[in-house]
Amino acid sequence: MAKRSFKSNCHGQVLVVTALLVALLLLSTAIYVIEVGKNVPEAQQVEGTSFAVYKTSFRSALISALANVTGGGDRNVLSADLSALKATILAHSYKAMLTIEYSIQNSAPYSDGFWISWGTNGKGVSSVSSSFDLSASGLSGSSELQFALNVTSALEYSGTYMRLADNAKQVTLTIKVLNEGTPALAQNFTVYLDHDGTTSTVDWVEITSPNVVDFGNGTYRVSFVEDTAERTSPVIVSLLCQDKRGILIGAEATCALTG
Secondary structure (H helix, E strand, C coil), X not given: CCCCCCCCCCHHHHHHHHHHHHHHHHHHHHHXXXXXXXXXXHHHHXXXXXXXXXXXXXXXXXXXXXXXXXXXXXXCHHHHHHHHHHHHHHHCCCCCEEEEEEEECCCCCXXXXXXXXXXXXXXXXXXXXXXXXXXXXXXXXXXXXXXXXXXXXXXXXXXXXXXXXXXXXXXXXXXXXXXXXXXXXXXXXXXXXXXXXXXXXXXXXXXXXXXXXXXXXXXXXXXXXXXXCCCCCCCEEEEEEEECCXXXXXXXXXXXXXX
């Protein structure tokens, strides 16, 4: 997919802070439950309930890092976020001796935990993956949990167009947005048209006011009218989608002539 300069924002950094705050809130709740639940065995509260809290917190950290990187951030953010979250959890572990180890996915197609593939066939993937090993021991026993987390946002779309007067084209895109393979909602779409229909030249035109129809099930229809350089120029579209988690996914596609 051709490189374009997308405006980055602080959304990824906000998610990092939010993930850490959520982790602290959940951990505080777990600690409160332990203190007031004197008739409940300590091991069940510390080693069972907290593990679920930790898993949720690590998942939030992965979402935050992927949103950051797809928005133009440095790939080192994943390691930094997980390290910070690990330190936060260990600093608030009072009732058990806790150890946390994690391994960022580096097997193909992942690199530094990320797999970002924005293709030219109408399909795009933004993904992050890491595995975790948690163990806790206390007066009432010990437990261990090993798990892998994968966050994947995907985009699939196809396009058609009709020739209008002169060089104008009416373009319609049918789009599917997926989170972990299931239909998901989008926050917004940014659409570009290759003005001369040749991807070797950098002449992408941003469509300023596309018409977006949300079918409520992860499927969208985006339509617009725009001129190309020639009446017979191919219609090549580049689509950038931001899902509800703040993760960006992009892809290009060549639209089919229907009239």
